[in-house]
Amino acid sequence: MTFNVKYMSEQQIERDALGLLNAYFHDLGQPIHLPIPADEILETHLGLSLDFDDLQALLGVPDVLGALWADKREVFIDQSLEPDEHPEMEGRYYFSVGHEIGHWRLHRQYLRNADGQVTMFTDSEPKPTVICRTSQAKERVEWQADYFSSCFLMPRQCVLGAWSNHFGSLKPIVYADIAEQNWTQRPTRHGMKPVGMILRNVIEQSFEPHAYVFETVAREFAPMFRVSIQAMRIRLDKLGLLRIDHPLKRDLSGGY
Numbered sequence: 001m002t003f004n005v006k007y008m009s010e011q012q013i014e015r016d017a018l019g020l021l022n023a024y025f026h027d028l029g030q031p032i033h034l035p036i037p038a039d040e041i042l043e044t045h046l047g048l049s050l051d052f053d054d055l056q057a058l059l060g061v062p063d064v065l066g067a068l069w070a071d072k073r074e075v076f077i078d079q080s081l082e083p084d085e086h087p088e089m090e091g092r093y094y095f096s097v098g099h100e101i102g103h104w105r106l107h108r109q110y111l112r113n114a115d116g117q118v119t120m121f122t123d124s125e126p127k128p129t130v131i132c133r134t135s136q137a138k139e140r141v142e143w144q145a146d147y148f149s150s151c152f153l154m155p156r157q158c159v160l161g162a163w164s165n166h167f168g169s170l171k172p173i174v175y176a177d178i179a180e181q182n183w184t185q186r187p188t189r190h191g192m193k194p195v196g197m198i199l200r201n202v203i204e205q206s207f208e209p210h211a212y213v214f215e216t217v218a219r220e221f222a223p224m225f226r227v228s229i230q231a232m233r234i235r236l237d238k239l240g241l242l243r244i245d246h247p248l249k250r251d252l253s254g255g256y
C-alpha cells in the first residue's frame with residue numbers, strides 16, 4: 001500500500017531530520033551524540049507508541065517490516081527485527097524506526113486523508129495508514145522515509161567527524177586509485193589483449209569489486225551509528241566519502 005506524495009529535495013528531508021534531532025537534544029540540554037536513540041525519540045518526544053508484532057500474519061502481506069497507524073499514533077515493527085531476540089537485526093530495527101518517524105514527520109498531511117478512507121470501509125480494526133514493504137522501497141513515499149532515516153541516524157556532521165577522526169582528514173576513498181595500484185602491479189598489464197580487457201570489464205561489472213572495499217570501510221563505522229553495513233555504505237557514498245572514480249575523470253570520459 002503506497003500513496004503519492006510530492007517531491008522533496010534531499011536537502012529538505014535532511015533539514016527536517018536534523019531539526020528533529022536538534023529539538024530532542026535541546027530538550028535534554030545535550031549536544032547531538034551517538035547512537036541516535038530512535039525508539040526513545042519516537043515514544044517520548046513524538047508521543048507515539050512502539051511495539052512488535054508478526055506483521056506478515058497480522059496484515060496478510062509479505063515482506064512487511066513496519067507499519068504506522070497514524071490516527072492511533074501507533075508504530076509496529078515486525079517481530080523479526082526485535083533486537084533483544086535478534087541482535088544481528090539491531091541495525092535494521094533502528095533503521096525501520098527511523099523510517100516510520102520519517103513517515104510521521106514528512107507524510108502526516110497525507111495520512112489523515114488515508115485514515116478517513118480506511119475507517120469508512122472497515123468494520124473491524126482500522127488498517128494501518130502506512131505499510132512498509134521492502135518490495136516497495138523504490139516508491140517515492142518509501143524512498144523519502146528511507147532517506148529521512150539515513151539522515152536521522154547518521155547525521156552529516158557526526159559522519160564527517162567520525163571519518164575525520166578515523167582517517168585524519170576528510171579525504172574520500174576512491175576505488176579507482178586502489179584498483180589502479182592493483183593493476184599496475186600485474187606483470188601482464190601491458191600485454192593485455194582486447195578479449196582480456198573485455199573479460200576484465202565483465203568481471204568487474206558482475207562482481208562489483210568496489211563493493212568489497214566499500215563494505216570493509218562501512219563496517220568500521222556502522223556500529224557507532226547502530227546501523228547495518230549496507231545503510232552505512234549508502235550514507236558514506238551519499239556524502240561523497242566513498243567514490244568509485246574521481247569526478248574529473250568521470251567527466252572527461254563522457255560521464256555516466
Ligand SMILES: [Zn+2]
Pocket residue numbers: 099103130131132133141142145
Ligand atoms: Zn514506509
